[in-house]
Amino acid sequence: MKYLDNGKELEIHMTYHEWKDLALFYSVESTQKFLEKVYVLNGADEAKRNSFKNSERFIFFLKHAESFYKQASCSPLEIKPILLFYGMSQLIKACLITQDPHYPSHTSVLAHGVTARKRKKQNYCFSDDEVKIQRNGLCMHFMKHLFGQSGIEDERYTMKKLLAAIPELSDIFYFQKKELFIAKIRKDKDLVSIPEDIVIHYKMSDSRFVEYMSHHFQWTFLKKDKDDLQFHLSRQDINPWTSISLLFDMDKRQYYIPSKRDQFLKLPEITIHYLILYNIGMIARYETEWWYELLTQHVSDDYVFIQQFLMVTENKFPKYILKFLQQYV
Template sequence: MKNTDPILTYLQVTAHTRPFLSACYEKIEHPKADHHAFHNAERFMYGLTMGNDYWTTAERTPLSVQPLLYYYGLNHYLKSLILTVDPGYPATAKVLAHGLSTRKRKKQHYRFLEDDVRIQPHGLFPYAAQHLFSFSSSKEKISMDELLYPLEPMASMYQFKPEKDREIEEKWPPLLAYFAVLYNLSMLVRYEGEWWGEMQQMRDREDYVFIVQFLQAASGQIPVLISDWLKEQFSST
């Protein structure tokens, strides 16, 4: 994996993981910090390892399946992060769902930037938003354009669009924005094979250049954001 932060390797060793998790649980004043650290250590390490494995595989695989690999890699990363603040995760099966949904059948003249995802009351997305970032969106649904526009690596793409300056209505934590966009792209890969294949073959659509730029950004930025989150936890324990 490109530019792997040492903390992602450091915390995949039991001797380091258990005291780290114990300190995380003591910070939230959990009465059984050592107990949960012992039982969660392997799950935590497994999540980081699987996230890394998905990432390195995605970086070597064709564009056609990259969104799936990046999306599931981010799933594993986020579940490890959640374990640092919620030793009982997952308490119910509800929190294991995606937490987002998208339109099952696309419109005839579908455009990716105009597509949106709906936020569900239960699942990984709202759970991570609440427990990792204390974030709750004021919207029931949000477009790809609204999610991509604030991301710093996408700025170069938007400078060529003839549009007026606009204000960001709601600032999402970048990891959540990446999660939502990757979720939608993974759904296109799985259920809109004809559109996805044609988009790659033609390469002359605005969607194509935005998607390629986003996936390149996700490849480099998401591991950094995961590492930064863990280092913040590490420094405060």
């Protein structure tokens, strides 16, 4: 990637290519054919009728998302998370139309589907804050239709645990707290090799680790080769934008798994970005005093995590959405 001197130009440059590729869908004729193909593959009823009905809506969601992201790229940090969150929501809705032709079939799926706990005015720490997934709303709806996930309604996640699942932020954890939450692995298509020292760090025997990964992630054990355990991945875990076990650093082009077994969230990274950005957006909208103290005085480590996360998600999230759509092209 070519880096430019001016920070604002860098951000615009980073978003150019994925929007250029997403703009390939900005044609009703091509989008109708695309949606009909997806509906036929998914066994949806009335594929041709639904593709005709949804083609313009699909384009409008993408174009609205592009407007939010491009505005965010040249906006100050104070309002950037709000713009990014609404752009992210529009991208998710575009993906939802491909899997749920009747979205939204009822008003309960229009809400964000996440809640944040009430904040204490004193000694508030962003990394200790948490969000809860609601039973109704966009979050559970897209998790069900895009990733086939259910049964996690009312689950709570701390910001620290969510941020630790984004490998591009691992350097911050190590610099600030001397903590490593990810462990490097080797991946080749649908095969992964897990070093023996990771298994030891999990405090498991080889057989127990094989059983654990098979039960929780449907990995298939192949063999032990020298100091590695080799597995065949489940279909969901092959691609980083759908995986619930592997972590992928786009900058380093490197795969990881959590360094401890209790750090597995079993969430696709798209969902993790949604949960974090929802919370930051709510803070920017409603916790104005704390938000401006953080941004102007840099009083805590929270500033670096939030600022770096916004840089990562602005670049990474549209790319993952593009990959999700391109699997049907």
